[in-house]
Amino acid sequence: MDNQPRLTLHIPEPPARPGDHPDFGGMKLPKAGETMRPDVDAAEPTMRDMPFGMIRVLDDGHRAVGPWDPHLDVDVLHRGLRAMMLTRAFDDRLFRAHRQGKTSFYMKSTGEEAIAVAQSLMLGARDMCFPTYRVVGWLMARNYPLLDLVNQIFSNAGDPLRGRQLPILYSARDYGFYSISGNLGSRFGHAVGWAMASAYKGDDRIALAYVGEGTTAEGGFHEAITFASVYRAPVILCVTNNQWAISSFSGIAGANETTFAAKALAYGIPGLRVDGNDFLAVWAATQWAAQRARLNLGATLIELFTYRAAGHSTADDPAKYRPADEARQWPLGDPIDRLRDHLIALGEWDEERHAALQSALDEEVRAAVRAGEAIGTLGKSKPDLASMFEDVFKDPDWRVLEQRREMGV
Amino acid sequence: MPVMNMVQALNNALDEKLGADPDVLIFGEDVGYFGGVFRVTDGLQAKHGLTRCFDTPIAEGGIIATAIGMGAYGLRPVVEIQFADYILPAFDQLVSEAARLRYRSNGEFWAPLTVRTPYGGGIFGGQTHSQSPEAIFTHVVGLKTVVPSNPYDAKGLLIAAIEDDDPVIILEPKRIYNGPFDGHHDRPLKTWAGHPMAEVPEGLYRVPLGKAAVVREGRDVTVLAYGTMVHVALAGIEEAGVDAELLDLRSLVPLDIDAIVASVRKTGRCVVLHEASRFGGFGGELLALVQERCFDHLKAPIDRVAGWDTPYPHAFEWDYFPGPARLMAALRRVMEY
Ligand SMILES: Cc1ncc(C[n+]2csc(CCOP(=O)(O)OP(=O)(O)O)c2C)c(N)n1
Numbered sequence: 116m117d118n119q120p121r122l123t124l125h126i127p128e129p130p131a132r133p134g135d136h137p138d139f140g141g142m143k144l145p146k147a148g149e150t151m152r153p154d155v156d157a158a159e160p161t162m163r164d165m166p167f168g169m170i171r172v173l174d175d176g177h178r179a180v181g182p183w184d185p186h187l188d189v190d191v192l193h194r195g196l197r198a199m200m201l202t203r204a205f206d207d208r209l210f211r212a213h214r215q216g217k218t219s220f221y222m223k224s225t226g227e228e229a230i231a232v233a234q235s236l237m238l239g240a241r242d243m244c245f246p247t248y249r250v251v252g253w254l255m256a257r258n259y260p261l262l263d264l265v266n267q268i269f270s271n272a273g274d275p276l277r278g279r280q281l282p283i284l285y286s287a288r289d290y291g292f293y294s295i296s297g298n299l300g301s302r303f304g305h306a307v308g309w310a311m312a313s314a315y316k317g318d319d320r321i322a323l324a325y326v327g328e329g330t331t332a333e334g335g336f337h338e339a340i341t342f343a344s345v346y347r348a349p350v351i352l353c354v355t356n357n358q359w360a361i362s363s364f365s366g367i368a369g370a371n372e373t374t375f376a377a378k379a380l381a382y383g384i385p386g387l388r389v390d391g392n393d394f395l396a397v398w399a400a401t402q403w404a405a406q407r408a409r410l411n412l413g414a415t416l417i418e419l420f421t422y423r424a425a426g427h428s429t430a431d432d433p434a435k436y437r438p439a440d441e442a443r444q445w446p447l448g449d450p451i452d453r454l455r456d457h458l459i460a461l462g463e464w465d466e467e468r469h470a471a472l473q474s475a476l477d478e479e480v481r482a483a484v485r486a487g488e489a490i491g492t493l494g495k496s497k498p499d500l501a502s503m504f505e506d507v508f509k510d511p512d513w514r515v516l517e518q519r520r521e522m523g524v
Numbered sequence: 525m526p527v528m529n530m531v532q533a534l535n536n537a538l539d540e541k542l543g544a545d546p547d548v549l550i551f552g553e554d555v556g557y558f559g560g561v562f563r564v565t566d567g568l569q570a571k572h573g574l575t576r577c578f579d580t581p582i583a584e585g586g587i588i589a590t591a592i593g594m595g596a597y598g599l600r601p602v603v604e605i606q607f608a609d610y611i612l613p614a615f616d617q618l619v620s621e622a623a624r625l626r627y628r629s630n631g632e633f634w635a636p637l638t639v640r641t642p643y644g645g646g647i648f649g650g651q652t653h654s655q656s657p658e659a660i661f662t663h664v665v666g667l668k669t670v671v672p673s674n675p676y677d678a679k680g681l682l683i684a685a686i687e688d689d690d691p692v693i694i695l696e697p698k699r700i701y702n703g704p705f706d707g708h709h710d711r712p713l714k715t716w717a718g719h720p721m722a723e724v725p726e727g728l729y730r731v732p733l734g735k736a737a738v739v740r741e742g743r744d745v746t747v748l749a750y751g752t753m754v755h756v757a758l759a760g761i762e763e764a765g766v767d768a769e770l771l772d773l774r775s776l777v778p779l780d781i782d783a784i785v786a787s788v789r790k791t792g793r794c795v796v797l798h799e800a801s802r803f804g805g806f807g808g809e810l811l812a813l814v815q816e817r818c819f820d821h822l823k824a825p826i827d828r829v830a831g832w833d834t835p836y837p838h839a840f841e842w843d844y845f846p847g848p849a850r851l852m853a854a855l856r857r858v859m860e861y
Contacts, residue, residue, distance in 0.1 A: 286629035294629035307592025338586030512778040
């Protein structure tokens, strides 16, 4: 053997496992207001350090500071807060409904509510979001009927998708919300194609797409960015880095080597890294990327740094693979608390009104769930069976017609 | 009427659709400036402009994903996968996304894309340029799969596919792009010139998806074929000296089941011929359908001739390619049963 060390195989491990103290010591967090804001029409080579900074607006005193402060109307802040609180109330209630056997499956977006809500409110009604299963806040922000969501989750006779999709894999075209697929990363490219089509038609609509940080490893992610970059598609490509992909920590997707925003560098598009628990920062970064897209300056990759405070889904117990109190130690806090505290600091909100809104929203969710239960929970009520055979093609072919007859519907 | 080979007919269909419908876009690897490695998109970029016909990165999954998004927006993208063999990187997009978007969104979104791809052997392309993957598409609910066998159908089917609101895959038998090929590789190559099916009208016309063509009427046995094998079947039937009826299926999904059933009930015998390997091939589905629907009319077991269950071997291409002699043997078997 040569006089060299033996080769060793490296398998990354998270800093803390169950029983350990949560450890976020290695995280470099720029202060609020510290990261520069390039002009929207600045050339990409002038902003190659952006992926290593972090856009933050809310400071420790709950004030909006720095060049990224979007100076939002108080009314918008209230709408954002309400939609985030509604999202959480809905998640909590429907998660329980799963535990009570009323549905087969549920996934929460606890801790990540600022992302979908801010982006939904920021973008236009005619833009299109290519969502993941963790952005129901998008629909909450646009006042999608809660009962329709509940019915979809219960796969009951009122299910707007007629029992065809796993709970929470919604589709809501009129709300700018594309159909969710179970195959991770597979629709990132659809957003790029949709945005290219809008550009081709001389339209003014742009697209926004999400993947989780774990999904950045999928080929579809890289293909989509390649196309977005080559054709300067008017699309905002978002990575919600919530630190965990089921039980695998973000290092398994490459986070120990670089940032997810830095994936943009190789494609020559701007890569922004954003405090995903800061409603104002998410808004400002999205606005910046949207302006670039609308000016024909192409795509932006945004890493939204956040933390998945709850389990991956109803099917896992996060305490089995990470410290139970890790969420509480997460240095970027809770997005709802932070926006609440900001509004309080502005003198536009107080604990009493907050508690009153909370109970009003809880009641709103309870009423929707009750109405959904009255139609029926999973297995107790179903969409029309004959509808199972519809929409395979625009017009059914003989196989579908014959098999429907064979089934007697 | 102009006489065209299949490449020209396909090119003409694309040209006409680009001219008629601003929502039609064409893209794929090398299809823009260069006009495609088989020249099917030749001249289209020069005539219709960069945004109507353009080159893509080498990313088949990305090509199909982009087309799905465009389709969801409301365009009618027509994409080329350079060889059918390279469709596998895009398979998830076709199966999980294009085929199911309408269903899973309850009709809110759909993907009216057309995927063109040259396929099949007989050109010494080795195993990665010769395969016939139709069965892996026909098994996917929500995809339509069509296979032209001549210039007239190629243009009409392609136009119908582009106008269809569901995802359609057109498998273009590249062996017969420039002339019909009947499996006699040791004879001089033929061209489409003079062939009645090479008279291709100008303007837009459609060959409907789901309608087979009776290429040859006969009383004794029905031969089911598509693509290059239609020409092999004609040669095999002639050499066997049987009064066979030959159906060119043209479209595998939707399938013209009525035409198949009517023919087999008339003749009482059936042989299926395809180039793809046999086990799990589309021929198995055809056999099952004929058995289910024509059993009382059958005078002999249904037979099938197909490629062998090996990868397409470069050196043994003519041993693999199902030629007229193998069909002839099958026809004799069912006639003498
Ligand atoms: C192609 C594919 N592979 C695997 C899965 C199973 N799966 C579902 S969610 C998930 C983890 C996703 O993690 P991430 O992208 O970080 O998103 P997050 O759940 O954290 O929001 C996996 C592996 C899947 N749905 N699709």
